[in-house]
Amino acid sequence: MNRPANIEGASCKDAPILKERGQREVFCGLTGIIWLHRKMQDAFFLVVGSRTCAHLLQSAAGVMIFAEPRFGTAILEEGDLAGMADAHEELDREVEKLLSRRPDIKQLFLVGSCPSEVIKLDLARAAERLTQVHAPHVRVLNYSGSGIETTFTQGEDACLASMVPVLPATGDRELLLVGALPDVVEDQAVSLLTKMGIGPIRVLPAARSAEAPGVGKNTVFACLQPFLGDTAAALGRRGARMIQAPFPFGEEGTTLWLKAIADEFGVDDTTFEAVTAAPRARARTAIANASEHLRGKTIFFMPDSQLEIPLARFLVRECGMEAVEIGQPYIHKGLVSPDLDLIPAGPTISEGQDVDLQLDRVRAARPDLTVCGLGLANPLEAEGLTTKWAIELVFTPVHFYEQAGDLAGLFSRPLRRRALLKLEAAE
Amino acid sequence: MKLTVWTYEGPPHVGAMRVATAMKDLHYVLHAPQGDTYADLLFTMIERRDHRPPVTYTTFEGRDLGEDTAGIFKKTCQDAYDRFRPQALIVGASCTAELIQDDPGGLAETMGIPVPVVALELPSYQRKENFGTDETFYQLVRALAQPMDRTPGITANLIGPLALGFRHRDDIEEVKGLLYEMGIGINVVAPFGATPEELTRLGQAHVNVVMYPEHAETAARHMERTLGIPYTKTVPIGVGATHDFVAEVARLCGVEPKKDLSRLRQPWWSKSVDSTYLTGKRVFLFGDATHVKTAARIARDEMGFEVVGLGCYNREFARSIRELGREFGVEPLITDDYLEVEKAIEEASPEMILGTQMERHIGKRLGIPCAVISAPIHVQDFPARYSPQMGWEGANVIFDTWIHPLVMGLEEHLLAMFREDFEFHDEAGPSHHGGHAPKPVGVEPAGDMPVAEVAPEERISGKMKEPDGAEAAGTGSDVMVWLADAERELKKIPFFVRGKAKRNTEKYAAERGVSEISVDTLYEAKAHFAR
Numbered sequence: 001m002n003r004p005a006n007i008e009g010a011s012c013k014d015a016p017i018l019k020e021r022g023q024r025e026v027f028c029g030l031t032g033i034i035w036l037h038r039k040m041q042d043a044f045f046l047v048v049g050s051r052t053c054a055h056l057l058q059s060a061a062g063v064m065i066f067a068e069p070r071f072g073t074a075i076l077e078e079g080d081l082a083g084m085a086d087a088h089e090e091l092d093r094e095v096e097k098l099l100s101r102r103p104d105i106k107q108l109f110l111v112g113s114c115p116s117e118v119i120k121l122d123l124a125r126a127a128e129r130l131t132q133v134h135a136p137h138v139r140v141l142n143y144s145g146s147g148i149e150t151t152f153t154q155g156e157d158a159c160l161a162s163m164v165p166v167l168p169a170t171g172d173r174e175l176l177l178v179g180a181l182p183d184v185v186e187d188q189a190v191s192l193l194t195k196m197g198i199g200p201i202r203v204l205p206a207a208r209s210a211e212a213p214g215v216g217k218n219t220v221f222a223c224l225q226p227f228l229g230d231t232a233a234a235l236g237r238r239g240a241r242m243i244q245a246p247f248p249f250g251e252e253g254t255t256l257w258l259k260a261i262a263d264e265f266g267v268d269d270t271t272f273e274a275v276t277a278a279p280r281a282r283a284r285t286a287i288a289n290a291s292e293h294l295r296g297k298t299i300f301f302m303p304d305s306q307l308e309i310p311l312a313r314f315l316v317r318e319c320g321m322e323a324v325e326i327g328q329p330y331i332h333k334g335l336v337s338p339d340l341d342l343i344p345a346g347p348t349i350s351e352g353q354d355v356d357l358q359l360d361r362v363r364a365a366r367p368d369l370t371v372c373g374l375g376l377a378n379p380l381e382a383e384g385l386t387t388k389w390a391i392e393l394v395f396t397p398v399h400f401y402e403q404a405g406d407l408a409g410l411f412s413r414p415l416r417r418r419a420l421l422k423l424e425a426a427e
Numbered sequence: 428m429k430l431t432v433w434t435y436e437g438p439p440h441v442g443a444m445r446v447a448t449a450m451k452d453l454h455y456v457l458h459a460p461q462g463d464t465y466a467d468l469l470f471t472m473i474e475r476r477d478h479r480p481p482v483t484y485t486t487f488e489g490r491d492l493g494e495d496t497a498g499i500f501k502k503t504c505q506d507a508y509d510r511f512r513p514q515a516l517i518v519g520a521s522c523t524a525e526l527i528q529d530d531p532g533g534l535a536e537t538m539g540i541p542v543p544v545v546a547l548e549l550p551s552y553q554r555k556e557n558f559g560t561d562e563t564f565y566q567l568v569r570a571l572a573q574p575m576d577r578t579p580g581i582t583a584n585l586i587g588p589l590a591l592g593f594r595h596r597d598d599i600e601e602v603k604g605l606l607y608e609m610g611i612g613i614n615v616v617a618p619f620g621a622t623p624e625e626l627t628r629l630g631q632a633h634v635n636v637v638m639y640p641e642h643a644e645t646a647a648r649h650m651e652r653t654l655g656i657p658y659t660k661t662v663p664i665g666v667g668a669t670h671d672f673v674a675e676v677a678r679l680c681g682v683e684p685k686k687d688l689s690r691l692r693q694p695w696w697s698k699s700v701d702s703t704y705l706t707g708k709r710v711f712l713f714g715d716a717t718h719v720k721t722a723a724r725i726a727r728d729e730m731g732f733e734v735v736g737l738g739c740y741n742r743e744f745a746r747s748i749r750e751l752g753r754e755f756g757v758e759p760l761i762t763d764d765y766l767e768v769e770k771a772i773e774e775a776s777p778e779m780i781l782g783t784q785m786e787r788h789i790g791k792r793l794g795i796p797c798a799v800i801s802a803p804i805h806v807q808d809f810p811a812r813y814s815p816q817m818g819w820e821g822a823n824v825i826f827d828t829w830i831h832p833l834v835m836g837l838e839e840h841l842l843a844m845f846r847e848d849f850e851f852h853d854e855a856g857p858s859h860h861g862g863h864a865p866k867p868v869g870v871e872p873a874g875d876m877p878v879a880e881v882a883p884e885e886r887i888s889g890k891m892k893e894p895d896g897a898e899a900a901g902t903g904s905d906v907m908v909w910l911a912d913a914e915r916e917l918k919k920i921p922f923f924v925r926g927k928a929k930r931n932t933e934k935y936a937a938e939r940g941v942s943e944i945s946v947d948t949l950y951e952a953k954a955h956f957a958r
Contacts, residue, residue: 023464023486025467026464028461050523051522051555052463055434055437056465059466060465072431077553078550078552078553087428090428115523356510373464375471378475379479
C-alpha cells in the first residue's frame with residue numbers, strides 16, 4: 001500500500017488558528033438550495049423570508065434556470081410581521097397552492113431565513129402541521145439557511161441533518177455516503193467501492209424520497225464533503241458510526257478516503273490495489289499535466305465554501321503549491337483533522353473573517369493565486385492579483401480520481417490565462 | 428406572504444447600493460447579517476466593476492441578537508469611516524436589521540463622525556429596489572445640495588444614471604452630446620461618477636435632465652421646489668423622443684434647438700425596402716415603465732410594429748403605463764410576478780418580445796425572439812462597445828438590437844417555402860445566429876418530467892389523434908382533437924406563429940362546436956382571422 005508516510009516535522013493539525021470576526025464576504029446557507037434542488041428531484045425548497053432571500057437565490061444562481069425551478073421564496077410582507085397567527089395561515093395557504101400546482105413534489109423543505117428567525121416564526125411546528133395535512137403524499141421538513149446561523153455550504157448540512165431523524169430505521173450493515181454530489185461523481189464512488197466488494201451502498205440525499213436510505217447502529221457512513229458536521233452528529237444520534245478520512249480530492253485524498261472505507265469493510269490490499277491502480281495512475285498523469293502551472297506558486301484561500309482545507313492539502317501535496325493562508329468560515333476539527341494533519345506547517349490557518357483585514361494580508365503577501373468569492377474576484381484582478389472563484393469548486397464535479405485533473409485545471413486556468421493574454425503594445 | 432420564483436427588483440437596500448456604487452468617495456454602512464454581501468457580486472460580476480462596492484456590512488450573527496447589535500453597528504461604522512475616509516456616509520438597515528430596530532441613523536448621529544451622515548429609511552417589507560434608488564438619491568440631494576448662483580454659461584445636471592443600469596454609462600455620453608450641440612454645458616452628472624462634494628453644487632445648473640425617472644424623479648421635484656431648477660419630462664430614447672427632448676431642453680433653457688443629425692441612420696434603415704418585413708410584427712413590451720414607454724413609441728412609429736401587449740414591473744409608475752395601454756388599445760400588465768408575465772406573453776403570442784432578461788428566458792421557453800430593453804439585466808447586457816439607448820446613436824443601436832433576433836426578410840419566405848429542408852428549417856432559428864442549435868424534433872418528454880419543464884414545442888403535439896382513432900396520452904379533459912394530417916399541416920407553419928395559429932384554430936373550432944380539427948378547419952380559421 002502506498003499510504004503516504006507521516007510527514008516529517010510539524011503539520012497544520014496543531015497550528016494556532018487565527019480567529020477573526022467582522023464583515024464576512026460569504027453567502028448564507030440558502031445558497032445550497034441552488035444545487036440541492038437539482039439533486040433531489042422530487043423535493044421543493046420553500047424559503048420563508050424576504051425579497052433579499054429571493055434576490056440572493058436568483059443572483060447566486062448566476063443565470064436563471066430554464067423553466068420553473070423547484071425552489072421559491074414565500075416573501076414576508078408587512079402584515080406577516082404584525083400577526084404571527086396570520087403568518088402561519090398564509091404559509092399554509094401558499095403551501096397548499098404550491099403543492100396543488102406541483103403534484104410531482106414528495107418532499108417539501110420549509111427553509112428558515114434571517115427574517116423568519118428574528119421574528120421567531122416556528123417553522124418546525126409549521127412543518128409538523130403541514131406533514132399531517134399532506135401525508136402520506138408529501139413529507140414536510142424544515143431547516144435554517146439563514147445568514148445569522150449558517151454560511152454558504154452549511155445550508156446543505158442543515159438540510160441533510162433535517163432529513164436524518166425521519167430516515168427509516170435499519171439493522172443492516174450498510175455503507176452510507178453522505179453529501180450531494182453530481183451524479184457522475186457519485187456513480188464513480190459507488191462503482192469503485194462496489195468493485196471492492198463493499199455494499200450495500202446507500203447515499204444521502206437520494207435523488208428521490210422513495211429511495212431514502214435507512215440508518216441504524218450497524219450503519220457506517222463516510223462524508224463526501226467537509227461541511228457536514230451537523231449531519232454527521234445527527235447520524236451519530238441514530239447509532240451510525242463515521243469513517244474518518246481525508247476528503248476525496250486528488251489522487252491521494254481519494255485513495256486515503258477509499259482505503260479508510262476498505263479497511264472498515266476488511267478489503268484486502270490486493271483487491272484494493274487491483275481496483276484502484278488504474279484510476280490512480282490516470283489521476284496522477286492528469287494532475288501532473290494540469291499542475292504544471294501550479295508548481296512553486298503561492299495560494300491564498302479566503303473563507304468561502306468550507307472546502308479550503310482539503311483543497312489546500314491537495315494543492316500543496318499533489319500540485320506543488322505553497323499555501324500562504326487557508327481561511328475557512330468555521331473549522332470543524334472532527335471532520336478536517338485528517339486533512340490538516342497532512343498539510344506541512346507554515347500557512348496561517350484562519351477561521352471567520354474580517355474582510356478588510358484579510359485583504360490587507362492578501363495585498364501584503366501578493367499570492368500567485370487567491371481563491372475568493374465573486375464579490376472580491378474582479379476587484380482583486382484589477383489590483384493585479386490572479387483569482388479563482390470559489391463557487392465554481394462547489395458547482396463542478398471535482399471529487400475522486402477521474403476529476404482530479406479537472407480540479408487542478410480549475411486552479412491552473414486563471415494562471416494560464418494570465419500568461420496567455422498579451423494586451424499591451426509589443427514594444 | 429407571496430410566493431416568488433424570480434424577481435424583477437431586489438430589496439430597497441440594493442437600490443441604495445446602486446446609488447452608492449455609482450458614486451465616488453461615498454460609503455454605505457449597512458446593518459445586515461452574513462449573506463447580504465451577495466449583492467456585491469451584482470456589481471463586480473454582472474457589471475464587471477473593478478472595485479468592491481463601497482459598502483461595509485455589520486455581519487451580525489444569531490448569537491448577537493439580544494446582545495449588543497447596536498454596538499456592532501457603531502464599531503463597524505467607525506472602522507469604515509477610519510479606513511475609507513469618505514466625504515459622506517449613508518447608513519441604513521437591510522430587511523433583517525430593520526426587524527431588530529437598532530436605528531442606524533440615530534446611532535451614527537451620536538458618533539461625532541466629521542462628515543455628513545445620511546440616514547436611510549427603506550421599508551424592506553413594503554418597497555423594492557427602484558424605491559431604494561430614488562429615495563437614496565433624494566436623501567443625498569436633500570442633505571447635500573445647497574442653493575447657489577447659477578453658472579455663467581447655461582449648464583445642465585444629468586440625473587438618474589447609476590450602477591447596474593441598462594446602458595447608463597453610454598447614455599450619459601449621448602445626452603452630453605445632445606446638450607453640447609445646443610451650447611449647454613454639464614454641471615454635475617449624478618449619481619454616476621459623482622462625489623458628495625459635487626452634489627453640493629447641483630444648485631448651479633439651469634436645468635435638470637432626468638434621464639431615468641425611476642431613479643431621480645423625487646430628487647428632481649425636490650430641486651425644482653427648493654432650488655428653482657426645472658426638469659425635463661421627455662426621455663430621449665428613440666428618434667421622435669430625442670427630437671422632442673431637444674425641443675423641451677431648448678424651451679427650458681431659452682436656447683436654439685440645434686441638432687447634429689449627421690450620424691442618425693435609423694430613419695433610412697427603417698424606410699429602406701429591406702425593412703418591409705418588419706411591418707406589423709407583433710411585439711410584446713415589458714420592463715421598467717420608462718423603457719417600456721419609449722419602446723412602445725419606437726415600436727409603433729419608428730419600426731412599424733404592432734404592439735400587442737405591454738406592461739411594467741414597477742408599480743410606482745402604474746398610472747403612466749395604464750395611460751399608455753389606453754393609447755395603444757391594449758390591456759396593460761402591471762405586475763412583478765414573472766409567471767403572470769409569461770402567461771400574458773403566451774396568450775398574446777407575439778412574434779417578438781422586448782423585455783428584460785426575465786423575458787429573454789420566457790422567450791427561450793416559448794420559442795419567441797427577444798431583445799432586452801430594460802433592467803434587470805444580465806452580464807451580456809453590459810457590452811464592451813459603445814452601445815447607448817438614448818439620442819441619435821441610441822436610435823441606431825436600438826434598430827440593430829431589435830432586428831437582430833428576428834428571421835430576416837427573404838429568409839422568412841424561404842423558410843416558409845421549403846420547410847422540410849433538413850438543414851434550413853425554421854426550428855434551427857435565424858441563420859445568422861450560429862449558436863442556435865436545432866431543437867430536437869419529436870422527442871417525447873420523459874413521463875415523470877414536471878409539466879413546467881416540458882418545452883412548449885413538445886406540448887403542441889400532446890393532443891394528437893392517430894389516424895386509427897386512438898388518442899395519444901395526455902388529452903385530459905380537453906375534448907379538442909387534432910387529426911394527424913392537420914397536426915402535420917400545423918407543423919409546416921413557421922414556429923414563431925405556430926402557437927397563435929393553433930390557438931386561433933382551436934378557438935374557431937370551439938366557437939363552432941367542432942371537436943375534431945382537420946386541415947380544412949385550420950384553413951377556415953386562417954381565413955376567418957385574416958387581417
